[in-house]
Amino acid sequence: MRTYYCLSLFIWTYMFHTVDAIPLEEKASRDLPSKRVVDLTKDDSKMLHRTKRGWMWNQFFLLEEYTGTDTQYVGKLHTDQDKGDGNLKYILTGDGAGSLFVIDENTGDIHAAKKLDREEKSLYILRAKAIDRKTGRQVEPESEFIIKIHDINDNEPKFTKDLYTASVPEMSGVGTSVIQVTATDADDANYGNSAKVVYSILQGQPYFSVDPESGIIKTALPDMSRENREQYQVVIQAKDMGGQMGGLSGTTTVNITLTDVNNNPPRFPQSTYQFNSPESVPLGTYVGRIKADDPDVGENAEMEYSIAEGDGTDMFDVITDKDTQEGIITVKQNLDFESKMLYTLRVDASNTHPDPRFLHLGPFKDTAVVKISVEDIDEPPVFSKLYYLIEVDEDVKEGSIIGQVTAYDPDAMNNLIKYSIDRHTDMDRIFSIHSENGSIFTLKPLDRESSPWHNITITATEISEWEIHPSEHQSDNSKQSSHIPVFIRILDINDHAPEFAMYYETFVCENAKPGQLIQTVSVMDRDDPPRGHKFFFEPVPEFPLNPNFTIVDNKDNTAGIMTRKDGYSRNKMSTYLLPILIFDNDYPIQSSTGTLTIRVCACDNQGNMQSCNAEALVLSAGLSTGALIAILLCIIILLVLVVLFAALKRQRKKEPLIISKDDVRDNIVTYNDEGGGEEDTQAFDIGTLRNPEAREDSKLRRDVMPETIFQIRRTVPLWENIDVQDFIHRRLKENDSDPSAPPYDSLATYAYEGNDSIADSLSSLESLTADCNQDYDYLSDWGPRFKKLADMYGGDDSDRD
Secondary structure: OHHHHHHHHHHHHHHOOOOOOOOHHHHHHOOOOOOOOOOOOOOOOOOOOOOOOOOOOOEEEEEOOOOOOOOEEEEEOOOOOOOOOOOEEEEEEEOOEOOOEEEOOOOOEEEEOOOOOOOOOOEEEEEEEEEEOOOOOEOOOOEEEEEEEEOOOOOOOEEOOOEEEEEEEOOOOOOOEEEEOOEEOOOOOOOOOOOOOEEEEEEOOOOEEEOOOOOEEEEOOOOOOOOOOOEEEEEEEEEOHHHOOOOOEEEEEEEEEEEOOOOOOOEOOOOEEEEEEEOOOOOOOEEEEEOOEOOOOHHHHOEEEEEEEEOOOOOEEEEEEOOOOEEEEEEOOOOOOOOOOEEEEEEEEEEOOOOHHHHHHOOOEEEEEEEEEEEOOOOOOEEOOOOEEEEEEOOOOOOOEEEEOOEEOOOOOOOEEEEEEOHHHOOOOOEEEOOOOOEEEEOOOOOOOOOOEEEEEEEEEEEOHHHHOOOOOOOOOOOOEEEEEEEEEEEOOOOOOOEEOOOOOEEEEOOOOOOOEEEEEEEEOOOOOOOOOOEEEEEOOOOOOOOOEEEEEOOOOEEEEEEOOOOOOOOOOOEEEEEEEEEEOOOOOOEEEEEEEEEEEEEOOOOOEEEEOOOOOOOOOOOOHHHHHHHHHHHHHHHHHHHHHHHHHHHHOOOOOOOOOOOHHHOOOOOOOOOOOOOOOOOOOOHHHHOHHHOOOOOOOOOOOOOOOOOOOOOOOOOOOOOHHHHHHHHHHHHHHOOOOOOOOOOOOOOOOOOOOOOOOOOHHHHHOOOOOOOOHHHHHHOHHHHHHHHHHOOOHHHHO
């Protein structure tokens, strides 16, 4: 530092333009090496004469980072107006005046009060002036000068990053550029070598090197392999002073990664692979996985598997799993243990993105042998077809065979097959199948119009040997079965006659002219002939020539009804019935007769219907409101009359005496109590019969429901000394002549027999002992009252039975 200080004093002294008048010897004798004085008074020969002011200077120099104990001397201000009597005062203003730089106002000496740093500020601009203490006036104009800070090497180089990350492909050649590092020095690059930086590598040799001037890191070894080592850490140093001893330095770390290139082919870890597969696996099933190893990564390790050759190229396939880079062996066709038990394949694994730079290293693929053994299992029956289509006419007879399905056991056992229909697909049980030979036959008639298709499922089940001989084998309930769809199409037979497509409401105007079209009719047929429908229209054979209308066949499955005469009258004929014979052209020909009802209506001049005699045909505008109300009132009156008539009829209906499920007239009520006759006075009071007045006068008939309360007729008293028999005969006569008596024969029991009857007893209790061939014809002679009994007992034996 002392050397630099002396050097700066020398430079400053050399650069002064004016010096003071002190002799050099006196100046040298002084021990003030840092004193700088500026004086502007000189003679013409050796001295400069000031014309405008007595002092001037240009600039001062000062070292940075001064570490001395005293303040650093900068320079001295002096003017020729200064007589040394202390009347002048020096004042300093500008950058750092008073804080960094201080001046002695009496002598003009300038000192640096603090340590300066060139990297913070390298140049200070100040202004100086001298004033008279007494007058306060300037003795010289204000002048400006500069203080420059000289640099010293006090800053080490610094890198732009503390940590660098870079990558370079593996197998790169020597000198391949990796990354450039940069360091900067805050010192002055224009002053000495303080800011001259040189780069060197401290760690990372012999793999990498660095250019000392540019800082570019390069590869130093050829064919570096990522598979051997992928990461490298390199330490770079930057040193100033051109790398000379004593210079300051800084370091940084560079992490370098070797990126992958496709320089390695895939390799199978083993040469042969063995897999097993059941013969019943479905197509596309995974049999096994193989994988070749590739030390590369990313797309350089991607590979594709393929079957090169072998006896199973048609039976198996290999696909590549892009996620795991495995080869998956799959089933391509159905396997059959009985046909072939072992397959051998040669599978190749090759890179999908080879690098042309490394093809000289060899083929980028490998081959392995794959052996697949087929395992035998109990397979279900196999049908001869994937599905069956059967066509049958709809008029086929019940029990007819319409088709057959066949299945076989693919196993070596070749078991028998049992056929059945899945009844969930044939709920109506229209079809059945022979369990042994698979013949399908009908159980019910078929009708295409109701069901044109029937889709059933046939099940074929193996019959194992233990089922045939259960005593010789152990029970095994595992049965193999398979199903097949059978589509039965019902073919059409022309079994339906054509008929009108709709109900036609046809009318003819009274003022119609001959040849006028009044209706076009079309027909429909439930059958579906293969050539399409073709219908014909003709008059019925019974009326080949209709005098009123003409049937015209339009040849397009429609017919037109034309008028035949001039004008029609509703008074003479309000409705015409026109029978039309319709038949098709299929075999057998079906025909039907459709009758068209034609009403005669009144029309206007344009042929629009105005009124008809039928309520079904009204004007398009409809009935008026008044007409509708009148019709409604008529309907209501009719309903009231019907209700009243029904009520009166119910009141007139009489309740029978005896109610039974059979006709009351054919029944005799039996009380099972004979009594003791007229001599048994304890069982019955015969006096009641002798005294008719003992009965209640208001008692009504029990066998007839009375319509109204009426006054019972009084008869002449006959109870005084009258015989009971005569009394009964009189009552019988009254009942016969009574208009309110039932209109049919009835039996009234009075609990008194009277004298013996010449007809004997009519009770059927004695019929068991009587002659079975007893003649009851005499009952017919008793009159109409006994006609029913005569019919009952006077008939044939079969009737009596």
